[in-house]
Amino acid sequence: MPPTYQIPDPTQRRxxxxxxxxxxxxxxxxxxxxxxxxxxxxLCCGDCSAQSEIYRSHLHIExxxxxxxxxxxxAANRVRGIECVQGDTLDPKVLRRFADFDVIFxxxxxxxxxxxxxxxxxxxxxxxxxxxxxxxxxxxxxAGTLICIGPKTTHLGDAQxxxxxxxxxxxxxxxxxxxxxYSTVTGAGDNTEPRLKYVxxxxxxxxxxxxxxxxxxLDTARVAMDEA
Ligand SMILES: C[S@@+](CC[C@H](N)C(=O)[O-])C[C@H]1O[C@@H](n2cnc3c(N)ncnc32)[C@H](O)[C@@H]1O
Numbered sequence: 001m002p003p004t005y006q007i008p009d010p011t012q013r014r015x016x017x018x019x020x021x022x023x024x025x026x027x028x029x030x031x032x033x034x035x036x037x038x039x040x041x042x043l044c045c046g047d048c049s050a051q052s053e054i055y056r057s058h059l060h061i062e063x064x065x066x067x068x069x070x071x072x073x074x075a076a077n078r079v080r081g082i083e084c085v086q087g088d089t090l091d092p093k094v095l096r097r098f099a100d101f102d103v104i105f106x107x108x109x110x111x112x113x114x115x116x117x118x119x120x121x122x123x124x125x126x127x128x129x130x131x132x133x134x135x136x137x138x139x140x141x142x143a144g145t146l147i148c149i150g151p152k153t154t155h156l157g158d159a160q161x162x163x164x165x166x167x168x169x170x171x172x173x174x175x176x177x178x179x180x181x182y183s184t185v186t187g188a189g190d191n192t193e194p195r196l197k198y199v200x201x202x203x204x205x206x207x208x209x210x211x212x213x214x215x216x217x218l219d220t221a222r223v224a225m226d227e228a
Contacts (some may be wrong), residue, residue, distance in 0.1 A: 003090075003126045006109035008046070010072040014188050016116035017047045018107070020054065021183035022197055025216040026147070028060040029179065030103065032119075032205060033146060037064045039101040043089045044108045044127070046073060054080045064100075067094065090127045092135060099140040106132055107149040110198075116187065122150055122158040130165050133203075138169040145204040146173075154171030154199035161212075162201065176207035191215075193216060 008015035030037050038061055042048045045066030051066045066084040068074050077084035084177050088095035089106070099102060108125050112118035122129070129148050136142045150158065156178070179200040183190055194217065 003128075005069060005088075005126060006112060006114050006120075007070050007112035008073070008109075010070065010076065011174055016109070016111055016114045017228055018051065018199060019024050019183045019187045020050050020189075021185055021187045022181040022188070023054045023219055024058070025179070025181055026105070026200075027054050029177070029202075029214075030055075030059055033202075034204075035101045035104065035178065037145075039103070040065075041101045041104045042066045042100040043095075043098070043104060043106050044068060045077065045084065046075060046107075046114070048082060048084075049080050058175060059120075063101075063143065064161050065098070067098070073155060086129035088090075088127075092139060095135060095142055095164065099136070099142050101144055103141070103145045103147065104136070104151070105149060106136075108132075110149075110151045119153070122154045123153075125151070129162055129201075133162065133166050134169075135168055136175055137203075143205050144178075145206060148201040148203065149202060150199045152196045152199060154201075159201050163203075166203065167172070172205050173203050174205070174207060174209035175201065176204050176210050177202035177212050179216055180215040184217070 040055055042051055042062055045068050055061055055064055066077050071086055071089055074084045074086040105124055108127050110120055150227045159178055168175050181198045182194050183197050184194050
């Protein structure tokens with residue numbers, strides 16, 4: 001039975017998208033850890049206009065490409081001048097074209113119908129992290145950096161499990177960073193109290209197996225609260 005994918009209804013103005021503070025944090029981490037990054041892919045991209053803009057203005061990238069299953073979302077990204085592919089991220093024919101990219105962000109839907117509210121747990125996310133990692137790393141021999149964007153409930157046990165599953169077939173793939181991204185804005189730009197938004201697992205063949213726990217966005221939040 002084919003997996004049931006969470007697809008947003010593009011006529012809904014507020015389907016889930018990543019907030020700009022988190023994207024700025026990812027750009028800063030790429031500048032610090034992988035300054036030679038030239039090609040970035042955003043898989044299950046949704047509306048990736050903010051990512052395209054921030055990565056292009058903060059990094060020396062030559063190519064930023066999105067991939068989404070939803071034709072209207074792909075069309076909307078293309079209208080914004082973003083190179084965007086329509087297809088299933090678990091389709092080897094589709095994914096093969098990203099196998100030589102420097103950095104891949106894998107950001108599957110983390111909520112039901114991509115509404116941003118009915119959150120899903122790490123092991124309930126579809127397309128799943130293991131299915132995707134196996135296809136990209138084992139079948140397609142990806143040799144860059146894969147950033148798995150997980151729900152805020154992702155814990156060390158999830159990271160350990162995915163790392164070990166990958167390690168069975170690709171011992172050269174290391175876990176450099178477990179990044180907890182906090183922000184004080186929503187994807188729609190509304191201000192909020194400081195919230196943990198994502199837990200990202202940074203796997204790479206280029207970086208050491210440091211398993212560093214890093215938190216971003218709390219300092220700005222604290223300043224905001226002090227000034228309030
Ligand atoms: C709403 S977005 C949210 C996450 C997005 N990465 C972001 O940062 O905002 C999730 C997108 O994943 C797409 N999607 C769901 N299943 C997919 C699949 N199997 N292959 C490609 N895209 C998929 C949906 O159409 C939706 O646009």
